[in-house]
Amino acid sequence: GQQVMQIPQYQHVQEGEDFTTYCNSSTTLSNIQWYKQRPGGHPVFLIQLVKSGEVKKQKRLTFQFGEAKKNSSLHITATQTTDVGTYFCAGLLGGKLIFGQGTELSVKP
Amino acid sequence: NAGVTQTPKFRVLKTGQSMTLLCAQDMNHEYMYWYRQDPGMGLRLIHYSVGEGTTAKGEVPDGYNVSRLKKQNFLLGLESAAPSQTSVYFCASSYGTRNQPQHFGDGTRLSIL
DSSP, X not given: XXXXXXXXXXXXXXXXXXXXXXXXXXXXXXXXXXEEEOXXXXXXXXXXXXXXXXXXXXXXXXXXXXTTSSXXXXXXXXXXXXXXXXXXXXXXXXXXXXXXXXXXXXXEO | OOOEEEEOSEEEEOTTOOEEEEEEESSOOSEEEEEEEETTTEEXXXXXXXXXXXXXXXXXXXXXXXXXXXXXXXXXXXXXXXGGGOEEEEEEEEOSXXXXXXXXXXXXXXXXX
């Protein structure tokens, strides 16, 4: 079964609002990666977190890795229409990268 | 650099037919992967390879076979296609270790009637 759970499945926001997606695992992850997939496109790597409690920023995107290395989040500040797409987390478990189900973000102008 | 190239981009098959999906990468990556993507399921690993001549099973390997005869190519075969295999298939590759970022191809949209 799915070992990396991601919520919510869908999120609709007004342009300018914030957005957060959460990723949870029942077991400790070696690291976590985040990918973005635009509609009709392929997943594109965004970032990797390795250390417990790590926080990384990319412009309006903030990525966090939990202290226990079992959860992670992606927060987007002041969404723009270019942020539309599906965001996936992927945790390294037993040497394999296990993807969450993804959160589909739509942004209304 | 083309990156990761998948062929074909679209295909419609009848139940019981066979076909091979081709993935080629020009980044000299050791690791290659095949995923399937279904609505609400994310990306599920079918098979992967850690180097030329090696293959291993992922989460959902049943009904698929793979081969990695050359480092740059990773083939996914469906011997007897079933409607449950209707999906979008993505190939990806990465450098030597499995915690490296994966680079994805554009995908193959496969429909089994």
